[in-house]
Amino acid sequence: MTQANYSSNSYPQPTTKRRVDSGGPDFYPTPRWATQALVDHESFKGTVWEPACGDGAMSEVLEENGLRVFSSDLHVRGFGKSGVDFLKYDTGVWPNIITNPPYNLAGEFVLRALKKSEKKVSLLLRLAFLEGAARQQNIFQKTPLARVWVFSERVTFYPKGEERASGGTTAYAWFVWEHGHVGSPEIKWISLGRKPGSRKGYKSPLGKKLTLSDLR
Numbered sequence: 001m002t003q004a005n006y007s008s009n010s011y012p013q014p015t016t017k018r019r020v021d022s023g024g025p026d027f028y029p030t031p032r033w034a035t036q037a038l039v040d041h042e043s044f045k046g047t048v049w050e051p052a053c054g055d056g057a058m059s060e061v062l063e064e065n066g067l068r069v070f071s072s073d074l075h076v077r078g079f080g081k082s083g084v085d086f087l088k089y090d091t092g093v094w095p096n097i098i099t100n101p102p103y104n105l106a107g108e109f110v111l112r113a114l115k116k117s118e119k120k121v122s123l124l125l126r127l128a129f130l131e132g133a134a135r136q137q138n139i140f141q142k143t144p145l146a147r148v149w150v151f152s153e154r155v156t157f158y159p160k161g162e163e164r165a166s167g168g169t170t171a172y173a174w175f176v177w178e179h180g181h182v183g184s185p186e187i188k189w190i191s192l193g194r195k196p197g198s199r200k201g202y203k204s205p206l207g208k209k210l211t212l213s214d215l216r
């Protein structure tokens, strides 16, 4: 499948490689617990558009939490409406937009989502999305970023059905833009113990509890 829809040079690429994408360009279903963490920390009024829904991994968790969700994707994934290019297709304005966008179109998705929503935009992005001169100028200086929810336990992406407890190599966060928000964004942390298989009460490899000096 061609990757012609991707503007690969507009934003810096990740420094770590993901596993081979056997399901088409940039298709890694979001683990359920990562979506659940968003709805446990943020409230959403009105309907949601999930515009890069993949196989529905994120939409299903949103719906299970009582949200009404319209799901679409550029590719045929067997879920939602396919053939919908989020960057071009006009479905009007929705109350909320929530997704895990293709990482090399993240900046474009942010700007498009803000145009196509009236309440909140929540995107699961690499924490490193905060960096970069182009993003600083074109996104953060101009858009109402309200909160960044940093995952205390790393989100690990695997092909469908391979959710595992192993640690990830890339830090992710939920970035939440809120129309009408004024001022600096808040940084918050998603509570521990959400990732399947995660240990409650972190200990050092030697078995003793971590102290502040271990972290310096």
Ligand SMILES: C[S@@+](CC[C@H](N)C(=O)[O-])C[C@H]1O[C@@H](n2cnc3c(N)ncnc32)[C@H](O)[C@@H]1O
Pocket (backbone or CB within 6 Å): 005, 025, 026, 027, 028, 029, 030, 051, 052, 053, 054, 055, 056, 057, 058, 072, 073, 074, 075, 077, 084, 085, 086, 087, 099, 100, 101, 102, 103, 105
């Ligand atoms: C990282 S996957 C995320 C899938 C799903 N949101 C999830 O969290 O499990 C990104 C999805 O974006 C879709 N995609 C890529 N370019 C797109 C575009 N221009 N418009 C809509 N969807 C797109 C891909 O087909 C893929 O399913």
